[in-house]
Amino acid sequence: MPDYYIGLMSGTSLDGADGVLVDFSGEKLRVLAAATESFDGVFRAELLALNSPTHNELHRAAVAANHIAAAYARVVDALLGQAAAQGIAAPQVRAIGAHGQTVRHQPQRTSDEPAGAGYTLQLNNPALLAELTGIDVVADFRSRDVAAGGQGAPLVPAFHQGVFGSQDATVCVLNLGGISNLSVLPHEASSLVLGFDCGPGNALMDAWCQQHTGQPYDAGGAWAASGKLLPELLASLLDEPYFSQPIPKSTGRDLFSLEWLASKLEPFAAAQPEDVQNTLTEFTASACVDSVTRYGKESASLIVCGGGAFNAHLLARLQVGLPHVRVSTSDAHGLPPLQVEAAAFAWLAQQMVLRRPGNVPSVTGAQGLRVLGAVYPA
Template sequence: MSHYFIGIMSGTSLDSIDSVLVSFDTEFKLYGTHREAIPSDLKEKILRLTQPGQSEIEALAHLDPLLGEVFAQNALALMDKYNVTQTHITAIGCHGQTLRHYPEQGFSLQAGDPNIICERTGVLTIADFRRRDIAAGGQGAPLVPAFHDHLFRSDQQNRIIVNIGGMANLTYLPADRSAQVLGYDSGPGNVLLDAWIHRHKQLHFDEHGHWAKSGRIHAELLRTLQNHDYFKLTPPKSTGREAFHVDWLDSVISTIKAPIQPEDVQATLTELTASSICEDIKRLEKDGKADIFLCGGGAHNTFLKSRIELGLERSTQKTDTLGLDVDWVEACAFAWLAWRAVHHQTGNLPDVTGAKGKRILGGMYYP
């Protein structure tokens, strides 16, 4: 009897493709995980399509089926690793790789053809989660707060879940069950940090924030970065590489007259992420202080964590203490959204996305 669900996630950070094997029979249980790094040539193809350029349709025609194959192979590797077959799997939930996100225009594009995932695995595949919410007037993101509400909410304490991926998003979970769950993207998470260290050190990420820690925060650069229009928007709101990318960073740096050392830029970018997270945590805590839990790749950045704690003047924890490793929260969220869709249950939170109402999310592709 099939009862497992697979969740596949490839986020804005473009560091890896993560898949999880979970069940929701009586309660949530994580049975297995699988991670594969995104090859550098595939990453370049994805990055090319996150910004306007030439021959975009032709590039997408190549990338969309290619990512479908990669996602399918990732799911098959997970199944092989834990000795499960298609008969054991109810559905696969795949977020896809976001290339453009323009909710104000009613548009969000995730690549990775779900038809191919379904065909290769023989498993019902659910994808395209964002656009149903957008059609209902919402942002289509972030979608993980609904899963945070399901798994991490407490009746004893207010909690805020801070997911630091390529972008950072926050979920406010009030202990009062009659109060609203709130959430939105606070701004860049790792996206600029990763791009900057890759340019100067040929590394994919700043491990534990060591390079940033060696630099100094450049006050004028930080103020200019914080002047980005996104930070002036009121929720509901969401963002992506369209707003925060290395070309934008270069344009801001070019306005600063004196040269800035690369490590000082990295320190300043870390502070940009930390300060934007802290400001939004303080806005969300209008009904009293909350316990703060970090997840996503940025939760491993000890220097970033220390800057957040300095800004809040208190400690933070990882979601590991709530029973789910920081690296697998998002993939589990899309397995959960698939589970919701299979059971004809809604997956969005209108107070988070701004949609006109709750909606069942995702298109279904049957084997």
């Protein structure tokens, strides 16, 4: 019997909402439909502003959450249009997994706070989304893991294990969104799945490209490839305590913000913009290479997904840094790069509906397995 779920994801790249319709009834999941809605420049700027304290932010965050729910609903409509052509009707979809838009991520506890006092905040209005679509919505996936003492991120390694894991060899999966995160999938059943945020993915590269070229991202990494590396700047970027922290760990724009980048660039005011772009790309690659080398050294394969999978220059730098690892995109393994995270949240929605755990304590550091998310009935 078919087992249909929709997954919706809008990541830290702030570029838009991706959605997939998935059938989980077979031995392997099947993506039956995919759709994307880009965020316009004005809305991207508003989401970026909401990553930091700003004027009237409670009202602006609520309005942005409604905007995201409406964009999600349009993606769902597009998916259902494709589904109808396959004889699948909306009432057959069991639930929508809607991640929301992360604007703050501070799961760490401090000594003067009660246990579980960290938080993570995703803008979303799942009640509105349920109203607009007529389908049950599962949302707020990260908070329960944080309440259990975890990082609340990354949540995709369990999904990665099911889709990309192998009994023959250890596999690493690198998601290059605004922030990069790595899953280490051991082939031995007795070994723990690992996962954590490596550091910036596309966020700083995209911001610099937008500022200096007017383009939202460096297509194919061509602009970065035209520049040269600034070794002193690279060393300064990598001189960030986050990189030496032990896992489990997670990060976001709270740390790797435009303000953080500006402080690093102060001594390099005379640098050519393309040289900075080259160095920012090398920065992302270096942080990811170090993560694989440190925690996935037994892996012979690195599968790359997310928007950064289309940055040919970045992939080339990853391959140079990992000469004994085969770097490929998730396309080569049956799931296009922009569908992986959305499919993961369809899977997390299914886990919630079935009351099964969605987190991996060895990844997030939570006190144990937890059922993640809250249900908003249609």
